[in-house]
Amino acid sequence: MSAQAQSIAREPISSADDRETSWTESLRAGWRAWPGLWRAGIASAVAYRAEFVIWMLTTNMPLVMLALWSAVARSGPVAGYSSADFTAYYLTSLMVRVLTGCWVVWEMSMEIRSGTLSLRLLRPLHPFVAYAAENLAAFPLRALVATPILVLLVVFAHDKLTHDWLAWALFLPMLLGAWLITFLVMAIVGTLALFMESAIGLFQLWLSVSFVLSGYLIPLDLFPPALRQLTAVLPFRFTVSLPIELVLGRLSHAHALELMAAQWAYVAGFGVVALWLWRRGLSRFGAFGG
Amino acid sequence: MxxxxxxxxxxxxxxxxxxxxxxxxxxxxxxxxxxxxxxxxxxxxxxxxxxxxxxxxxxxxxxxxxxxxxxxxxxxxxxxxxxxxxxxxxxxxxxxxxxxxxxxxxxxxxxxxxxxxxxxxxxxxxxxxxxxxxxxxxxxxxxxxxxxxxxxxxxxxxxxxxxxxxxxxxxxxxxxxxxxxxxxxxxxxxxxxxxxxxxxxxxxxxxxxxxxxxxxxxxxxxxxxxxxxxxxxxxxxxxxxxxKRTRPDKRLKLRFSREVEERELQGLGSVVERAPTSAVLVVTQAELQGAVQRAMATLPLVDLSVEDPPLEDVMRDLFAHGRAIQAVGT
Structure with missing residues (x-):
């Protein structure tokens, strides 16, 4: 080692600012960057429009279930659901799914494994904000796909939709809550890729349970009472079934508000877990590649 | 910084x-x-x-x-x-x-x-x-x-x-x-x-x-x-x-006005490249001055330049065969 290097090694290191960016600074940075992130996200969504539409078209499970249950209900209502009820239910289910879809877990998992997460970490913006903006930027295209579903819903099942203004006023915050739960769970599982080699398998497990317990495939009213009680406390219901129950007029005002509070409590809980896990996981990031 | x-x-x-x-x-x-x-x-x-x-x-x-x-x-x-x-x-x-x-x-x-x-x-x-x-x-x-x-x-x-x-x-x-x-x-x-x-x-x-x-x-x-x-x-x-530390030698680049035979270059340094009217010699730092003087006195020089060895060679030598470990000791 040269003399210069040896002398430097003996010198005391200069004092440093070792504070992390505060929450308020992070939020301000996210707020300021949001329009730019949104614009870039929309540009990406438009660039990948064909892929996006094909992906949307694969989200057709509610239509398959609609055909199945409508056939069953022709001989009489099933647990109080007539054929028209099933039509309203599954078209709303499809709409909710299209509007609240999210893909962040695959992106995070790939970026952590390949090391490209480095590029996000170099920017003065929490990666969760960037992921959220990129996912939400697809919303205008999603709304475009959801419009014909809404038209079908109004044409074929308008009498099954609630006419209560409060229910419709709560619909958007409930959709946002549903999207946030999906996003945060994906962020939690994606962050686990910092601890294990791949977290996608874990997410597939969550997804398969969620398909059943969220009401996406089967209305929760059709479940046995014990399972129904379980779904009342698990987070899955709040991602799909709750907004459907709301617009189909199956919830009283008080019950809707109570469930929405529970939904947002889940949002807060998952948010805290996601951020805590991210902080812990980041020190394990290998920044492989390059 | x-x-x-x-x-x-x-x-x-x-x-x-x-x-x-x-x-x-x-x-x-x-x-x-x-x-x-x-x-x-x-x-x-x-x-x-x-x-x-x-x-x-x-x-x-x-x-x-x-x-x-x-x-x-x-x-x-x-x-x-x-x-x-x-x-x-x-x-x-x-x-x-x-x-x-x-x-x-x-x-x-x-x-x-x-x-x-x-x-x-x-x-x-x-x-x-x-x-x-x-x-x-x-x-x-x-x-x-x-x-x-x-x-x-x-x-x-x-x-x-x-x-x-x-x-x-x-x-x-x-x-x-x-x-x-x-x-x-x-x-x-x-x-x-x-x-x-x-x-x-x-x-x-x-x-x-x-x-x-x-x-x-x-x-x-x-x-x-x-x-x-x-x-x-x-x-x-x-x-x-x-x-200097890794490759203390220099490269002496010579260009001649006529064809020069190998024997004429003897004693100046190690010949690493040779053509009829040019040559490149490797010379130690200590011998450089003498080699330059002799070349100027005995050879039909058109051009003479002294260069460090290529950096690629320096790095190759530095890392080759445990030289890195030796360098730590110097």
Whole structure:
């Protein structure tokens, strides 16, 4: 080692600012960057429009279930659901799914494994904000796909939709809550890729349970009472079934508000877990590649 | 601007032999080994310095750069960059640095570079006027005019690298970590990028820490080099000092007015290249003066020049056959 290097090694290191960016600074940075992130996200969504539409078209499970249950209900209502009820239910289910879809877990998992997460970490913006903006930027295209579903819903099942203004006023915050739960769970599982080699398998497990317990495939009213009680406390219901129950007029005002509070409590809980896990996981990031 | 003290990074690596049996065994037994990628490295870099960070593949250069830029948490040791502890990733720190990785890109693949530029403007909160000025300046310096509107995927490697550089410098960072910024570029493009890095450093008094396998990059840009091998620092000082220490010999380049026979060159030094009217000899530092005088007196010289050995040869010698270990002792 040269003399210069040896002398430097003996010198005391200069004092440093070792504070992390505060929450308020992070939020301000996210707020300021949001329009730019949104614009870039929309540009990406438009660039990948064909892929996006094909992906949307694969989200057709509610239509398959609609055909199945409508056939069953022709001989009489099933647990109080007539054929028209099933039509309203599954078209709303499809709409909710299209509007609240999210893909962040695959992106995070790939970026952590390949090391490209480095590029996000170099920017003065929490990666969760960037992921959220990129996912939400697809919303205008999603709304475009959801419009014909809404038209079908109004044409074929308008009498099954609630006419209560409060229910419709709560619909958007409930959709946002549903999207946030999906996003945060994906962020939690994606962050686990910092601890294990791949977290996608874990997410597939969550997804398969969620398909059943969220009401996406089967209305929760059709479940046995014990399972129904379980779904009342698990987070899955709040991602799909709750907004459907709301617009189909199956919830009283008080019950809707109570469930929405529970939904947002889940949002807060998952948010805290996601951020805590991210902080812990980041020190394990290998920044492989390059 | 950059202080590193006893910087160390140890990775735990799972190891298993190939084959199905080993794959099955790894289900319940995953032995790990520790790899000391960076081992007790210390250095100090002043503001506006241009420093080359050299070492063979796997020496720990990129790992060091990633610790300095806050991507990796050091296992032990301390590091301060621009007054901040990098791994805390404070926004005030991230706004002062940039890391350009020749093998990774931040430009959005299917969109024109101008879209990523605008995105970075939002993220770094660059005022519109400053942004317009910087983009205009970078566009002129790097000749980006025709490139900014094309989808990134349709740009050549060199064009993409120029856009990457511009994108990484939009927020006018004070510290540039450049990891192989000219990799894969042709000679002309390498020269353009080098010229640009130098002018950025001089104009904005920015600190530059550069790794490159192209010794021309280092020779053109870095008066000082830090060399690491197997995670250890083995040299920190001027580039010419490294050359003198590792290869104390000189290359004597001679051109003649007539054909010269080999016997006429005897006693001047070791002949490494010879043509009828030219020759290159390797001469030790101590014998140089005498060799030059004898050549001038006895040979029909048209031209004579004395050069250091090529930097590639210096580095090859430095790392070959355990020379690195010897160098630690010197």
């Amino acid at each position: 950059i202080d590193a003290q006893q910087l160390t990074k140890i990775y735990k690596v799972h190891k298993r032999p190939p084959g199905l049996a080993a794959a099955l065994r790894s289900l319940w037994s995953r032995p790990t080994t520790e790899v000391r990628a960076v081992d007790g490295v210390s250095f100090h870099i002043e503001p506006a310095e241009r420093v080359g960070f050299l070492g063979p593949n796997g020496a720990g250069k990129t790992t060091s750069l990633k610790m300095l830029s806050g991507l990796l948490h050091p296992t032990s040791g301390k590091v301060v960059v621009a007054g901040h502890v990098p791994q805390k990733r404070a926004h005030a720190f991230l706004k002062q640095i940039t890391l350009v990785m020749g093998q990774k890109q931040q430009l959005m693949w299917d969109l024109p570079p101008s879209e990523t530029f605008l995105l970075n403007r939002s993220i770094y909160d660059i005022p519109k006027r400053a942004y317009d000025e910087t983009v205009a300046e970078l566009t002129a310096l790097l000749e980006l005019e025709d490139l900014l509107g094309k989808p990134t995927r349709q740009l050549s490697l060199g064009e993409r690298m120029k856009c990457e550089l511009a994108c990484a410098l939009l927020h006018r960072p004070k510290v540039l970590f450049l990891d192989e910024p000219t990799i894969g570029l042709d000679v002309q493009m390498q020269a353009t990028v080098r010229k640009f890095i130098r002018s950025y450093n001089e104009r904005f008094q920015a600190t530059v820490l550069l790794t490159s396998h192209y010794m021309d990059d280092v020779a053109a840009l870095c008066p000082r080099v830090i060399v690491i091998d197997h995670g250890h620092l083995i040299h920190d000082g001027p580039l010419d000092e490294l050359v």
